[in-house]
Amino acid sequence: MEASRGVANAARSVDIMNATAPPDLKTMRATAIELLRPDDAPDMLPAAGEELATLTDTLRGHLELLIPEVEQAAGRLPENSVTRSGAMYCVGEARGKLRAPELSFAPLAGSVLYARRLARVLAALCDHYETVTSGVVETHWRTAFVRLADHCLTCPTCRAMDDEGANLGLPCETHDRLYDEYREAWARARDGHRRSAEASA
Missing domain, CATH: 1.20.120 (Four Helix Bundle (Hemerythrin (Met), subunit A))
Structure with missing residues (x-):
């Protein structure tokens, strides 16, 4: 009985550790x-x-x-x-x-x-x-991402859908410009993370 209780407690401890691990x-x-x-x-x-x-x-x-x-x-x-x-x-x-x-x-x-x-x-x-x-709170790429997200959520062109609910993918100059700004900022951030990972490897 004690052994079974010990196994159960150990299993619960592992579950808790796994649930709280970052x-x-x-x-x-x-x-x-x-x-x-x-x-x-x-x-x-x-x-x-x-x-x-x-x-x-x-x-x-x-x-x-x-x-x-x-x-x-x-x-x-x-x-x-x-x-x-x-x-x-x-x-x-x-x-x-x-x-x-x-x-x-x-x-x-x-x-x-x-x-x-x-x-x-x-x-x-x-x-x-x-x-x-x-x-x-902020980085350049996050600011660019939020601008892009806000536009996509409010722009009638970007939100246009067909009768089946699929996005039509209509061209939008504002979307393309904001997306390019986001991609450029994100690429710089990604390269920074990659260099950090390689340095710590």
């Missing part, structure tokens, strides 16, 4: 980088076949772990916080990427394009997690 952002970023180098060039595929499937599954697993962490931490910030708004928007983007193969984009499920989409949103979510848990 996300392993270093591992998550390293996985994302596998899909995002070199410079997202279409003729430099990072993986194929089983390797790509494994990376995709790993990215999905990381996102499933990180999404609720970011959401909970962001939810503790003031409702008018730019940091909260940016993090919540990224959470929505991440959930959308996870659901994509279940909707009308099933062919994406095993593609490099889909894996890279997961990698980009995972890298962004890692940054948001650090922001909402450390009290850091």
Whole structure:
């Protein structure tokens, strides 16, 4: 009886440790980088076949772990916080990427394009997690991301959908400009994280 109780207590302790352990952002970023180098060039595929499937599954697993962490931490910030708004928007983007193969984009499920989409949103979510848990309010890329998000949420052109509820993807000069600004700022931040990871390796 005592032995059984000891095993049960040990199991509960492991569950508690696993539940409270912070996300392993270093591992998550390293996985994302596998899909995002070199410079997202279409003729430099990072993986194929089983390797790509494994990376995709790993990215999905990381996102499933990180999404609720970011959401909970962001939810503790003031409702008018730019940091909260940016993090919540990224959470929505991440959930959308996870659901994509279940909707009308099933062919994406095993593609490099889909894996890279997961990698980009995972890298962004890692940054948001650090922001909402450390009290850091702004960086250049987050400011650019919030501007892009605000535009996408309010622009009639960007929000236009067909009769089946699929986005029409209409051209929008403002979106393209804000997206380019965000990508440039995010690339600088990503390169900084990559150099930090390589320096500490």
